[in-house]
Structures are given as C-alpha cells and as structure tokens.
Amino acid sequence: MNLYYIGKLLVGIYLRIIYRIQVVGKEHVPKSGPVIICSNHISNWDPPLVGVTCPRPIHFMAKEELFRNRFIGGLLKRLQAFPIKRGMKDRNALRQGLDILKDGKTLGLFPEGTRSKTGEIGEGLAGAGFFASRSSATVIPCAIIGPYEKLKPLRVIYGKPIAMQELRDKKANAQEVTDAIMGDIKKLLDQHK
Structure with a gap:
C-alpha cells in the first residue's frame, strides 16, 4: 500500500471522527478515463476532504510555497500534489496537469484559486476552463457544504x-468554460443547502 492510500485511510478516519461527513453523488465520478473534479474552496481541509471522499485517486495543484520546505514538499509529491506558481501563467504546471489527464487520471481543482473568506462561492479563474477545454476529460462539479465545525454535518456533493x-464544439474560451463550471457548482450549493 503506497503513501497516498495510507494517507487517504488515516485522514479519512480523522475527518469522519471530527466531522459528520455525508457524501452524495459519488456514482457520478467515472471509474476510468480522464476526470477533472472542480470544487468550491472554503477551508485548508478541502483537498484532503475531496481526496478521501472521491472514489478515485486525485492529483491536486498546490501553491509553490508549500514545496519550498523539503519535508512538506516531498510529502506533497508522494501524495500526488504538484506545485503551481500563483499569480502568473505557470506553463510547467499547465503541462503537468494536461499530462495527468492524458494518462487517464484525475485532476482536482479549486477554480476560485483561493479559499473563500465568507463561505460564499467566488469567481472562478480561467485555469479550470483551460484544462477542461484542452482535454477530453469528464468534468465533475463538486460542492463542499460546511461549516467545518466539530460534530456538525459536513457535506460533499458530486454533481452530474x-x-x-x-462548450468544446462552440470553441468557448477558458473563462467561459470556467464560468459554466462555477455555475454548476453554485447550482449544487443552492440545491443542497
């Protein structure tokens, strides 16, 4: 058993003890082929939460600063995360994300790019639309409905x-694709609140 699955097991136990996690719609995630999971972002715990509730292993992007610490950076890489330089076009990260999808794997994205301070969904950045339009991946919207409070229900909803x-046929640009993805995440939040 590799570190990813050990981490998924241990973090899953911890999160299920602390929060009453409810997962809806896991059946919408395809069992094979390239997939992009796009979720809203309300806490630093969101990547592990999506990681333990998704039926497939996920590769997440993480801010480059986290990889500067040798121990944390090494751990993140073994947990299938890869660095991205925020605030600029990081061609290496874009290439790496596309390669993950070309290999038929799952890429996890938080299109807002940063956590929402209010818990309300924000505007999405064009990156999610870039990956969705430049690949043949199935895009699954995901809504995390908090709050992250001990023993209170925490829900993860995977949409169709x-x-x-x-969008690909009409050659929508990356921002238009992201806006469509964010619209579906918002619908999930509104339906399940």
Whole structure:
C-alpha cells in the first residue's frame, strides 16, 4: 500500500471522527478515463476532504510555497500534489496537469484559486476552463457544504458531468468554460443547502 492510500485511510478516519461527513453523488465520478473534479474552496481541509471522499485517486495543484520546505514538499509529491506558481501563467504546471489527464487520471481543482473568506462561492479563474477545454476529460462539479465545525454535518456533493462537448464544439474560451463550471457548482450549493 503506497503513501497516498495510507494517507487517504488515516485522514479519512480523522475527518469522519471530527466531522459528520455525508457524501452524495459519488456514482457520478467515472471509474476510468480522464476526470477533472472542480470544487468550491472554503477551508485548508478541502483537498484532503475531496481526496478521501472521491472514489478515485486525485492529483491536486498546490501553491509553490508549500514545496519550498523539503519535508512538506516531498510529502506533497508522494501524495500526488504538484506545485503551481500563483499569480502568473505557470506553463510547467499547465503541462503537468494536461499530462495527468492524458494518462487517464484525475485532476482536482479549486477554480476560485483561493479559499473563500465568507463561505460564499467566488469567481472562478480561467485555469479550470483551460484544462477542461484542452482535454477530453469528464468534468465533475463538486460542492463542499460546511461549516467545518466539530460534530456538525459536513457535506460533499458530486454533481452530474458537465456538458463539455457543447462548450468544446462552440470553441468557448477558458473563462467561459470556467464560468459554466462555477455555475454548476453554485447550482449544487443552492440545491443542497
């Protein structure tokens, strides 16, 4: 058993003890082929929460600063995370994300790029739309409904795949694709609050 699965097991036990996690819609995540999971972002715990509730292993982007510490950076890499330079076009991270999808794996993204301070969904950045339009991946919207408070329900909702082919056919730009993804995440939040 590799570190990813050990981490998933241990973190999953911890999160399920501390929070009453409820997961809805896992069946919408395809069992094979490239997948992008796009979620809202309300806490530093969001990546591990999505990681333990998704039925497939996920590769997440993480801010480059986290990789500067040799121990933390090494751990993150073994947990399938890779660095991205925030605030600029990071061609290496974009290439790495596309390679993950080309290999038929799962890429986890938080299109807002940073945590919401208010818990309300924010504007999405064009990065999610870039990966969705430049790949053949199935895009699954995901809504995390908090709050992260001990012994209070914490819900993770996986929605139905987004109709990406229509957007790809009309050659929607990356921001338009991101806006469509954010619209589906917002619908999930509104439906399940």
